[in-house]
Amino acid sequence: xxxxxxxxxxxxxxxxxxxxxLTGLFSGxxxxxxxxxxxxxxxxASILKATVIVLIVQIGMLxxxxxxxxxxxxxxxxxxxxxxxLFGLAQPFADMIKMLTKEDITxxxxxxxxxxxxxxxxxxxxxxxxxxxxxxxxxxAADLSIGALFFFAIGSTAVMPIFMAGWGSRNKYALLGxxxxxxxxxxxxxxxxxxxxxxxxxxxxxxxxxxxxSQGPIGDAxxxxxxxxxxPIGFVIFLLATTAEIERTPFDIPEAESEIIAGYHTxxxxxxxxxxxxxxYFVTISASAVGAILFLGGWQPxxxxxxxxxxxxxxxxxxxxxxxxFMWLRGTLPRLRVDQLMAFAWKVLVPISLxxxxxxxxxxxxxxxxxxxxxxxxFTVANVAMVALLIWLVAGWRRFNAARQITFxxxxxxxxxxxxxxxxx
Amino acid sequence: xxxxxxxxxxAGVAVGGAIGVxxxxxxxxxxxxxxxxxxxxxGIYAILGADFLxxxxxxxxxxxxSVLILFAVMLTxxxxxxxxxxxxxxxxxxxxxxxxVAALGVLAYRTDxxxxxxxxxxxxxxxxxxxxxxxxAASAAAQTGASTALTxxxxxxxxxxxxxxxxxxxxxxEHLLSFEIISLVLLVALIGAxxxxxx
Amino acid sequence: xxxxWAFVAILTVIALTIPILGILAAMVLAPKRPGxxxxxxxxxxxxxxxxxxxxxxxxxxxxxxxxxLFDVETVFLxxxxxxxxxxxxxxxxxxxxxxxxxxxxxxxxxxxxxLEWI
Numbered sequence: 001x002x003x004x005x006x007x008x009x010x011x012x013x014x015x016x017x018x019x020x021x022l023t024g025l026f027s028g029x030x031x032x033x034x035x036x037x038x039x040x041x042x043x044x045a046s047i048l049k050a051t052v053i054v055l056i057v058q059i060g061m062l063x064x065x066x067x068x069x070x071x072x073x074x075x076x077x078x079x080x081x082x083x084x085x086l087f088g089l090a091q092p093f094a095d096m097i098k099m100l101t102k103e104d105i106t107x108x109x110x111x112x113x114x115x116x117x118x119x120x121x122x123x124x125x126x127x128x129x130x131x132x133x134x135x136x137x138x139x140x141a142a143d144l145s146i147g148a149l150f151f152f153a154i155g156s157t158a159v160m161p162i163f164m165a166g167w168g169s170r171n172k173y174a175l176l177g178x179x180x181x182x183x184x185x186x187x188x189x190x191x192x193x194x195x196x197x198x199x200x201x202x203x204x205x206x207x208x209x210x211x212x213x214s215q216g217p218i219g220d221a222x223x224x225x226x227x228x229x230x231x232p233i234g235f236v237i238f239l240l241a242t243t244a245e246i247e248r249t250p251f252d253i254p255e256a257e258s259e260i261i262a263g264y265h266t267x268x269x270x271x272x273x274x275x276x277x278x279x280x281y282f283v284t285i286s287a288s289a290v291g292a293i294l295f296l297g298g299w300q301p302x303x304x305x306x307x308x309x310x311x312x313x314x315x316x317x318x319x320x321x322x323x324x325x326f327m328w329l330r331g332t333l334p335r336l337r338v339d340q341l342m343a344f345a346w347k348v349l350v351p352i353s354l355x356x357x358x359x360x361x362x363x364x365x366x367x368x369x370x371x372x373x374x375x376x377x378x379f380t381v382a383n384v385a386m387v388a389l390l391i392w393l394v395a396g397w398r399r400f401n402a403a404r405q406i407t408f409x410x411x412x413x414x415x416x417x418x419x420x421x422x423x424x425x
Numbered sequence: 426x427x428x429x430x431x432x433x434x435x436a437g438v439a440v441g442g443a444i445g446v447x448x449x450x451x452x453x454x455x456x457x458x459x460x461x462x463x464x465x466x467x468g469i470y471a472i473l474g475a476d477f478l479x480x481x482x483x484x485x486x487x488x489x490x491s492v493l494i495l496f497a498v499m500l501t502x503x504x505x506x507x508x509x510x511x512x513x514x515x516x517x518x519x520x521x522x523x524x525x526v527a528a529l530g531v532l533a534y535r536t537d538x539x540x541x542x543x544x545x546x547x548x549x550x551x552x553x554x555x556x557x558x559x560x561x562a563a564s565a566a567a568q569t570g571a572s573t574a575l576t577x578x579x580x581x582x583x584x585x586x587x588x589x590x591x592x593x594x595x596x597x598x599e600h601l602l603s604f605e606i607i608s609l610v611l612l613v614a615l616i617g618a619x620x621x622x623x624x
Numbered sequence: 625x626x627x628x629w630a631f632v633a634i635l636t637v638i639a640l641t642i643p644i645l646g647i648l649a650a651m652v653l654a655p656k657r658p659g660x661x662x663x664x665x666x667x668x669x670x671x672x673x674x675x676x677x678x679x680x681x682x683x684x685x686x687x688x689x690x691x692x693l694f695d696v697e698t699v700f701l702x703x704x705x706x707x708x709x710x711x712x713x714x715x716x717x718x719x720x721x722x723x724x725x726x727x728x729x730x731x732x733x734x735x736x737x738x739l740e741w742i
Contacts, residue, residue, distance in 0.1 A: 039427040042627050046634040054638060100646075100653050114454065120643045127639035131632055141635075142628040146476050146589060149702055153480040156488025156695075160460055163495055167453055179496075179684050186492060186691045193698045200705035206589055271650035275643050339741035342687070346739045350694070350730065354723055357701075361708070361716045368709065431630075471629045481699050489692040496685045593707025596700070597715040604700070605718070608725040611693050615729040618689050619738045622682050 049141050053130050061281040062092035068327050075331035102270035109170040110267065118164030119272040125158045126282035133289045134208045136299050136311040147208035148200065151290050152193055155245065158283070159185055165276075166264035178264035180338060185245055187342055191349035192241035195234040198360035199227045199294050208290075212298035216372065217307070224372040226302070228295040230379040233356045233386060235295045237349055239322075242287045243329060244345070246280060250333040251341055288322035289315070296322075352390065359386060432472055439465025452498050460491045477589045686738045690730075697726050 066081070066089065073080030081088035106115065132147040134140035144150050159182050166178020200206065203214040216224030228235045244251035265276045292298060296318045299311030336344070359382050367375045442462030449455040463486040470479035512518065596604050704711075704719050733739055 042630050043634065046627075046631040047638070049631060050635045050638045053635070054642065100650050101655075102650075103655050103657065104650060111451075111454075114457065116647075120640070120647070123643045124636060124639035127642065128632065128635055131635050142631045144476065144628050144632075146480050149477070149480045149484070149589075153484040153488065156484050159488060159492055160457075163492070164457065179499075182492060183684055183687045186489070187687060189488070190691065190694045190698065194701075197698070197701045197705045200702070201708050204590075204706060204709045206702065206706055270654055271646050275646060278643075342741050343739070346690070346730070347734065351727075354727060358720055358723065361719065364708065365713050365716060431633075468633075471632075476629070477703070485692075485695055485699060489688070489695045493685070493688045493692055496688045500680050500682065500685055589703050590707045590710070593703030593705070594710060596703055597707070597711050597718060601718060605721060605725075607700070608697075608722045611696060612725050612729045615690065615693050616732060619686065619733055619736055622686055622689075623736065623738070 053141055054127060057127065057130055057282060057285065060285055061278065062096075064281050064285060064323060065095065065277075066092050067323070068330075071324065071327045072331040075328070096274070099271050099274035104272065105267075105269040107169065107171070107267050111168045111170065114164050114168035115267075116168075116272075118161050118166075118168050119268055119275050121161040121164065122158070122279040123275055123282070125154050125161075126279045126286065129154050129283070129286040129290075132208050133286060134212060134293060134298055135315050137209075139312060140209060143207055143209050146206045148196065148206045148211065148290075148294070151286075152189070155283070155287075156189055158279075162264055165268070169264070169267035171267055174264050174266045177266070181247065181264055184247070184251065184338075184341060184345075187345040188241045188244035188251075188349075191237050191345060191353050192245060194350065194353035194357060195231075195237035195241065196294055197357055198231045198234045201357075201360055201364050202227065202230060208293050208298070212293055212300055215297040215300050217300065217304040225376050226295065226297040226300075229376055230383075231295070231356070231360065232383055233352065234360075235291075237353050237356070238291060238295065239325065241345075241349060242291065243326060244341070246283045246287060246326075248280075248284070248326060249330040250336050252335060284323060284326055285319065288326065289319045291322050292318035356386065428472065432469070435465055435468035435472060437465075438462075439469065441465075453495070456491065456495050456498055459494065460487055463487050463491065475588065477592060683741065686733075690733055690738065693726065693729065697722070 069091070070080030070088065081091040084090045084094045106112070129151050131142045132140070132144055132150055134143070162181050162185070163178050166175045166181070169175070199211070203211045205211060205214070214224070215226050265273055268276065292315060297314075298318075299315040301307050301309060301311075301314055360379075363378055363382055367378050439462050442458045442460070442465055445458030445461065446455045449458055463482065467479045467482040467487075470476075470482055700722065701719075704715065708715065
């Protein structure tokens with residue numbers, strides 16, 4: 001079947017040999033393995049790689065904003081931006097120019113250093129997260145052996161700039177918004193990490209390339225199927241937790257315009273506000289990429305006969321699919337109230353992910369080393385059982401709540417009302 | 426040489442952050458300098474090759490403990506003001522602390538630190554390098570011959586040699602009791618903090 | 625492995641320059657007309673009431689604390705998960721004990737109302 005797609009094949013080969021050449025270039029001046037490359041070589045290679053990453057991500061982000069406005073517009077039965085350029089494709093540039101030319105209004109009461117640093121430091125964690133994203137077999141900027149952990153560690157440092165922005169503005173509402181945002185981000189980090197431990201169990205490695213290799217069909221590692229099929233609950237929890245981490249609707253209380261003005265970035269104007277916006281989209285893209293790596297198989301094709309199509313096309317398609325899912329959630333769901341949000345994280349997501357983790361651990365030991373189909377079958381049975389249990393629990397809770405209302409709360413309310421009427425009469 | 430430079434830079438960040446903690450006028454800003462110091466320490470771990478520890482340092486210290494410290498600072502202070510602590514004993518404190526630092530420095534300099542010879546860490550570098558010449562040859566082979574052998578001959582060798590695996594094994598076998606006791610310690614800390622905070 | 629970390633360090637430096645470049649560009653391009661009212665703190669268009677000091681709720685501290693504990697727990701989960709396939713079945717039960725003990729902590733916090741927002 002590989003011969004059936006000659007164009008795709010030669011594309012694949014070109015990419016592989018190009019990436020091989022680039023890898024050779026990036027290893028500095030050492031042509032043979034085992035020799036350490038010179039420091040200057042490493043530095044030059046790193047600067048090149050970093051520049052490429054920043055350029056690609058920047059363009060991706062610009063068109064992600066365009067895409068978001070178009071997609072949400074269509075979901076709301078209206079056209080998105082379509083004035084600036086054909087189909088509104090130059091809209092991001094217009095936005096950028098607008099932000100650069102707006103006056104930078106700094107409140108006099110603000111603590112200058114912390115205020116400015118807060119805006120500046122939002123962006124680096126978002127960009128550094130891209131260091132471990134694998135675009136293709138050899139196109140990963142830094143294949144750290146702890147890739148997944150690195151990504152979540154950098155993500156957890158994103159909390160600091162939020163706090164700095166809120167405090168540095170010297171505005172009650174900004175500070176309140178910042179504390180709420182920090183509490184939200186922090187609460188959802190736990191389900192996010194717990195949901196992927198199941199994936200790590202099955203793959204046995206933290207490195208991004210290793211995770212992709214174990215999702216088959218290229219490479220014969222265990223288990224050889226995409227992890228979304230084995231851990232659908234984990235995938236859903238990861239999606240929800242990540243939506244809350246990047247503060248998108250329905251979890252966007254920190255920046256809810258109707259509630260707390262603009263939360264921790266109330267006092268930022270022009271480009272500094274633009275930096276928060278930039279960081280938001282960077283993280284959306286990198287979180288989608290990491291979700292694609294962890295659950296959707298990264299640059300692996302779904303079936304072996306499609307291996308002719310180069311890996312980076314698969315990876316890009318999967319990342320864009322997840323970005324679309326984030327936008328879809330935004331266009332569809334209403335905003336959660338802040339206490340609902342926190343309760344959801346701690347009382348629902350954490351217990352579910354803990355149970356999922358324990359069941360996955362048990363199953364992983366039982367099906368160790370078997371064929372992919374059998375692994376898939378065993379896990380599907382377990383997942384269906386867990387979802388059924390969850391539905392049963394939710395139904396039982398709702399019945400309990402309704403019963404409590406009928407037996408306790410409504411009579412109590414009626415009695416109070418009757419007493420008040422007697423007292424007034 | 427490059428390692429000395431890198432170490433100097435990272436250690437400078439760690440120490441500079443620590444100095445900033447003490448020198449800042451505002452409690453909140455002190456806490457922020459502390460965060461910088463944590464990042465410096467993470468860099469030191471990375472240079473020493475303990476990458477898991479470096480990432481954990483960032484995750485726990487910068488991500489969790491700094492948040493806790495900042496929340497605690499805001500709980501107890503009128504945070505917006507600039508405060509200078511009134512220390513009339515500044516001179517005496519300076520003398521005491523510099524003598525302690527001097528004593529520690531001399532002690533650290535004079536101690537005979539046992540240095541373990543480098544492990545099989547070199548294999549990691551060779552494994553990571555990949556093989557540019559080999560990959561193009563292997564892709565040609567894949568094109569003509571193997572329609573079913575979708576093995577990873579064209580890939581960079583995976584970075585499999587990681588301390589995390591050995592750490593996990595050690596945790597579960599040699600240090601199992603400490604591991605379980607850690608969970609009890611965490612439980613006790615949680616209960617204690619809730620009890621105190623609720624009053 | 626050292627090259628990867630060197631790359632991360634260089635990426636950090638470059639990532640820091642991006643927002644700085646943006647701000648510099650804005651300093652050149654944007655108008656500057658400061659005014660007393662424009663620069664005052666924003667409070668829905670009204671005058672600010674009282675000093676900018678927020679009545680702090682202990683709730684935030686409790687959330688951060690529970691988060692620290694669970695974060696440490698996840699740090700232990702990572703090496704266990706990665707080494708899992710080379711460990712005996714007993715390791716699973718050891719970890720389940722660990723998770724259950726912390727689960728008890730979560731249930732305690734839940735019952736004591738430490739997880740309520742108010």
